[in-house]
Amino acid sequence: MFFGYMFVDLMSPLQSMIEAQRGWTPDVFGMYGSSEFILNVFGFLILAGIILDKMGVRFTGQLSASLMFIGACLKYYAVSDSFAGSGIETWLGSWWTSFPASAKLASLGFMIFGCGMEMAGITVSKAIAKWFEGKEMALAMGLEMAIARVGVFAIFSISPWLADMAPATVVRPVAFCTVLLLIGLLTFVIFSFMDRKLDKQLGLDSRGGGGSEEEFKVSDLKYILSSKVFWIIAFLCVLYYSAIFPFQRFATNMLESNLGVSAQTAADIFRWFPMGAAAITPFLGRYLDHKGKGATMLILGAILMIVCHLTFAFVLPEFPSKPVAYGSIVLLGISFSLVPAALWPSVPKIVETRYLGSAYSLIFWIQNIGLCLFPMLFGFALKYFNAGRTEGMPYDYTRPMLIFVACGVLAMLLGLWLKAEDRKKKYGLELPNIKK
Numbered sequence: 539m540f541f542g543y544m545f546v547d548l549m550s551p552l553q554s555m556i557e558a559q560r561g562w563t564p565d566v567f568g569m570y571g572s573s574e575f576i577l578n579v580f581g582f583l584i585l586a587g588i589i590l591d592k593m594g595v596r597f598t599g600q601l602s603a604s605l606m607f608i609g610a611c612l613k614y615y616a617v618s619d620s621f622a623g624s625g626i627e628t629w630l631g632s633w634w635t636s637f638p639a640s641a642k643l644a645s646l647g648f649m650i651f652g653c654g655m656e657m658a659g660i661t662v663s664k665a666i667a668k669w670f671e672g673k674e675m676a677l678a679m680g681l682e683m684a685i686a687r688v689g690v691f692a693i694f695s696i697s698p699w700l701a702d703m704a705p706a707t708v709v710r711p712v713a714f715c716t717v718l719l720l721i722g723l724l725t726f727v728i729f730s731f732m733d734r735k736l737d738k739q740l741g742l743d744s745r746g747g748g749g750s751e752e753e754f755k756v757s758d759l760k761y762i763l764s765s766k767v768f769w770i771i772a773f774l775c776v777l778y779y780s781a782i783f784p785f786q787r788f789a790t791n792m793l794e795s796n797l798g799v800s801a802q803t804a805a806d807i808f809r810w811f812p813m814g815a816a817a818i819t820p821f822l823g824r825y826l827d828h829k830g831k832g833a834t835m836l837i838l839g840a841i842l843m844i845v846c847h848l849t850f851a852f853v854l855p856e857f858p859s860k861p862v863a864y865g866s867i868v869l870l871g872i873s874f875s876l877v878p879a880a881l882w883p884s885v886p887k888i889v890e891t892r893y894l895g896s897a898y899s900l901i902f903w904i905q906n907i908g909l910c911l912f913p914m915l916f917g918f919a920l921k922y923f924n925a926g927r928t929e930g931m932p933y934d935y936t937r938p939m940l941i942f943v944a945c946g947v948l949a950m951l952l953g954l955w956l957k958a959e960d961r962k963k964k965y966g967l968e969l970p971n972i973k974k
């Protein structure tokens with residue numbers, strides 16, 4: 539997860555450089571960002587959930603880590619100098635000419651990587667639920683997400699530094715993260731041995747099944763799809779995350795434009811966002827394990843996000859102050875701890891373990907639709923509202939940012955609805971995870 543999250547965001551602080559070196563304008567950059575989710579949206583994630591519930595965490599984990607590595611290799615080739623001037627580049631550049639050939643192949647690589655990354659995400663969640671059932675599950679998930687956030691922090695620091703080394707190039711950070719993904723694949727193989735040992739101790743079969751619960755059947759999906767609370771969680775998830783991950787991709791340039799600073803300085807400010815989240819998420823997970831209050835945490839997280847995005851939209855352009863920028867980013871980090879820390883451990887409370895993988899995959903699927911559309915929508919909004927902008931001028935982010943504010947408002951309303959449903963139907967979303 540650490541290396542995966544690094545790979546996802548390695549281009550984020552390099553928007554200006556990739557525009558200068560490979561001609562990726564903001565709309566191209568936005569579409570490239572969306573490509574991570576395209577195959578998932580067109581059904582791969584549903585299949586991934588079924589594979590996970592049928593084949594178990596070890597097989598699915600190794601398959602997903604392999605896909606991540608293959609996708610990364612393709613993306614590396616797309617931005618490399620050997621691709622520039624090749625026959626493939628000529629052919630890819632001969633159609634849909636407004637979208638550069640390097641962006642087309644990099645997007646294909648990112649699509650394959652994205653399948654592996656999301657499949658790994660659900661696999662890891664199911665593995666944690668298996669290893670920590672009735673124990674410190676939220677803390678374990680919180681730590682996993684904290685490690686992922688440290689990855690984002692690390693890449694926001696390392697990527698511009700690697701890219702800026704003479705001769706400045708976007709290729710170096712891509713190559714670096716591709717090697718890390720190979721190491722990630724090897725670490726999952728090691729985990730698989732440990733997981734097999736756990737199964738032996740628990741008396742489970744080679745796929746981690748065969749305990750007291752029934753085996754998963756594809757028809758079980760109907761139990762998930764007919765649950766109202768499942769849909770509330772899924773829509774809350776898509777709205778909340780659509781205002782976080784797509785924003786993350788544009789945040790460096792937003793700060794660059796609003797504060798009038800360099801890309802490096804903007805990335806230096808923004809990298810504290812995942813760090814804030816990394817520091818707090820495990821504590822909130824622990825709180826949830828011992829005290830509960832999951833639904834309340836979701837509402838609070840959405841409110842904090844609204845405040846932050848309003849600040850980026852209206853306050854920063856008027857008062858381009860670094861303390862205001864840092865303050866809002868730390869606050870957004872707190873929001874980004876509250877929601878994930880409460881959201882993911884809530885899923886095992888509303889569905890049975892045998893179809894937990896499919897429940898996670900359906901939530902990820904709906905979330906991926908948002909993550910796929912929002913960078914495009916935001917990229918187009920940015921271009922539309924900056925129609926008169928000339929090369930080198932800062933972008934105006936005020937009106938595009940309202941897209942993210944609206945997501946926050948809707949997520950907050952869903953959080954309130956979820957809390958009301960929980961009070962009525964007693965899912966235990968406000969109760970601690972640890973059973974004494």
Ligand SMILES: NCCCC[C@H](NC(=O)[C@@H](N)CCCCN)C(=O)O
Pocket residue numbers: 546655656658659660662663682683686779783878882902905
């Ligand atoms: N075991 C993973 C729990 C979910 C963590 C969550 N990630 C997602 O929701 C992903 N579907 C989206 C990741 C987008 C970047 N690739 C998180 O909070 O990071």
